[in-house]
Amino acid sequence: MTELARTLRIGARSSPMSRAQVVRVQEAFRRYYPGVLTEFVPFTPSGDRDIARTELGQKGVYTAEIEAALLSGGIDIAVHCMKDVAGVPLAAPGTAFAAYLRRGDVRDSLVHPAGQSLDQLPTGTRIGTSAVRRAAQLRVARPDLEAVPIRGTANQRLDMLDAGEVDALILASSGLERIGQQQRITQLLGGDLMMPPLGAAVLGLQTRADDEALFYRLAPLSDPDTEAETVAERTALHDLEGHCNSPIAGRAVKHFDGSLVLTVLVFSADGSRVLRHSAEGDADDAALLGHETAAALIHLGAQQLIAETAP
Numbered sequence: 001m002t003e004l005a006r007t008l009r010i011g012a013r014s015s016p017m018s019r020a021q022v023v024r025v026q027e028a029f030r031r032y033y034p035g036v037l038t039e040f041v042p043f044t045p046s047g048d049r050d051i052a053r054t055e056l057g058q059k060g061v062y063t064a065e066i067e068a069a070l071l072s073g074g075i076d077i078a079v080h081c082m083k084d085v086a087g088v089p090l091a092a093p094g095t096a097f098a099a100y101l102r103r104g105d106v107r108d109s110l111v112h113p114a115g116q117s118l119d120q121l122p123t124g125t126r127i128g129t130s131a132v133r134r135a136a137q138l139r140v141a142r143p144d145l146e147a148v149p150i151r152g153t154a155n156q157r158l159d160m161l162d163a164g165e166v167d168a169l170i171l172a173s174s175g176l177e178r179i180g181q182q183q184r185i186t187q188l189l190g191g192d193l194m195m196p197p198l199g200a201a202v203l204g205l206q207t208r209a210d211d212e213a214l215f216y217r218l219a220p221l222s223d224p225d226t227e228a229e230t231v232a233e234r235t236a237l238h239d240l241e242g243h244c245n246s247p248i249a250g251r252a253v254k255h256f257d258g259s260l261v262l263t264v265l266v267f268s269a270d271g272s273r274v275l276r277h278s279a280e281g282d283a284d285d286a287a288l289l290g291h292e293t294a295a296a297l298i299h300l301g302a303q304q305l306i307a308e309t310a311p
């Protein structure tokens, strides 16, 4: 891809949320390159295809097939939710992240049909979530509620909620907004109640590393603050050897003065043990902040906790 003469093929998951994400990428791209056509190439990766048998946290259940298509030239750009991209390697060999779109709301949210908030839910309420990170924090906030494993796209989970298979759901606010279901949110779980995953609400555009022309053309689509936050968060995730179902939460926040504050938490599966480290650095040196934060957590015993929850 040296000339942008032909149609650019954008690969991503086929779920409704992913389709909405690709439309966002196409709109951003069109603003800079109105004459270049883009085409969506949908994938159904193993994590979506075989929900029963793929373990969450198995490496690359959402990303591997899309990355393979990128490397073989079947697509030119892969669109990923950065929270689904494992920390090691930071990018699949032969690929690179060219841009991170402006971040959405990082908070998880509670979806409860009767509109109750977390502290109002009756004892024993079954909350659908398979994420170790969510279950651990739920145990801290409301040890009397039950985290019930649930898989499938956000739309499928909402259908299961409507069918009464669970009493409530915890889902990413940004994801619900992307599928036009934000009206179902009954409570935004902010602050320390439910810390987000590293890379939450960030869409990353991945290209082949040797496709330099495209890599540089995508740069204007990247939001600098989001990029600094994402680099800090993903560097920490990498050093902790985390992936999308690790007991790891946190976020970086870029401030107006150029400083970057990164907070990362590591939990035991039941939430009874929590390691937390927060540090401030320079947004121009976001990776350094990520390395320092991970090193501090490793010193506190993070790897032991992460190993305990491994599937």
Ligand SMILES: NCc1[nH]cc(CCC(=O)O)c1CC(=O)O
Pocket: 081, 082, 083, 084, 154, 170, 171, 172, 174, 175, 199, 200, 201, 202, 203, 244
């Ligand atoms: N694991 C699936 C997934 N990947 C990204 C999002 C939400 C959007 C995002 O954070 O980018 C979701 C849904 C959810 O966890 O509720």
